[in-house]
Amino acid sequence: MFCINNLYVFASDSLLLSNPGPFLVNSLTESTGIRNGPNYNGSTIFFPENTSGLLSSIVLVPGFMNNELTIQNWGTFLASHGIITMTIGTNSLTDSEYERRDALLDAIISLKEENTRFTSPLFLKLDTNKIAVGGFSKGGGGAQLAAKQLSEIEAVVALYPWIENPDYDELNHQAPVIIISGQIDLIAPPLLHADIHYDYTPDSTPKLIFEVFGASHDAISGPYAGAQEVGKKVLSWLKTFLVKDTSYCLYLLDNPFVSSKYNTNLSCDNLTSTKNINHQKITSKVFDIMGRKTSIEKNKMMFIEEKGLMKKYFIID
Structure with a gap:
């Protein structure tokens, strides 16, 4: 997790939601x-x-x-x-x-x-x-x-x-x-x-x-x-x-x-304990779930481009 514009950014790449999942x-x-x-x-x-x-x-x-x-x-x-x-x-x-x-x-x-x-x-x-x-x-x-x-x-x-x-x-x-x-x-x-x-x-x-x-x-x-x-x-x-x-x-x-x-x-x-661990300013391109360029919004799932790669994140307070 890091911070952009005073909003917490939670990386969601680790969430496994595929159908089927990993187990036989x-x-x-x-x-x-x-x-x-x-x-x-x-x-x-x-x-x-x-x-x-x-x-x-x-x-x-x-x-x-x-x-x-x-x-x-x-x-x-x-x-x-x-x-x-x-x-x-x-x-x-x-x-x-x-x-x-x-x-x-x-x-x-x-x-x-x-x-x-x-x-x-x-x-x-x-x-x-x-x-x-x-x-x-x-x-x-x-x-x-x-x-x-x-x-x-x-x-x-x-x-x-x-x-x-x-x-x-x-x-x-x-x-x-x-x-x-x-x-x-x-x-x-x-x-x-x-x-x-x-x-x-x-x-x-x-x-x-x-x-x-x-x-x-x-x-x-x-x-x-x-x-x-x-x-x-x-x-x-x-x-x-x-x-x-x-x-x-x-x-x-x-x-x-x-x-x-x-x-x-x-x-x-109420379920998780998160804290801002990085206040440094990050300049990235941000896209919504439809692939449209947008700005950071809280309580949204967004895609952020980092070093040419697109990664999925959740933005929270």
Whole structure:
């Protein structure tokens, strides 16, 4: 990090947001020993190979009339970045958001048991204090409800979330939540669903809403939605609040070019300790994300030319 015009410049080249990530991915199913929980139907655990240390994890549930396959692209994507991902099916395709909440909570039990199952490749590899939940549509609503019920949940990923007539109490939890919505979603219109999720989540809870320009109620695209910006933002959220790697936080402040709405109460100053380590004046050419020459602006991602090379940076206060 250095300083230009009294603004801190944070180099972001070290952030790995590619799809797939750096790890090879393997998987487990109930046929290979995973507990068969009564509140969900079928499961797959995607996990990275050749890792060290204890790993964070997330459980994901699909939406109304969707099966487990529709969310499995999240499993391979997140696991390739070092996050164990369990995808589950529901006992009925028409299960309510409350039944999907119960499915997630039941699946957490199954996931934790892998840490103590001697024959599991995940034996003693899970950090059972770092578990997140997420889901699509009614599954996203169920994830919010699960965070309300189980305070140990570290983060929530609510994809185009749906709760029938949500109230403040149902969304009153402290798990940092990222909400993805679609600008032209006619099934869960943002004004009636995602926006309410954001507004009703307490201001004391870190929260972010990313409305994807031109997107509908998209159950299939997963991390590829919004020119892959959805995957990058969700990954950065989980890295920041689940894995506790705060180097990803500043990326969450950058409004992606594919958003029709992007709001957050996130303050990276509360998560990271940065200081100005170089007050010297730097003369460089600065470009925005569209390649247009511009000037330094705070809370923006920009490209700065240094010695003929273009490098990506975040500009912060």
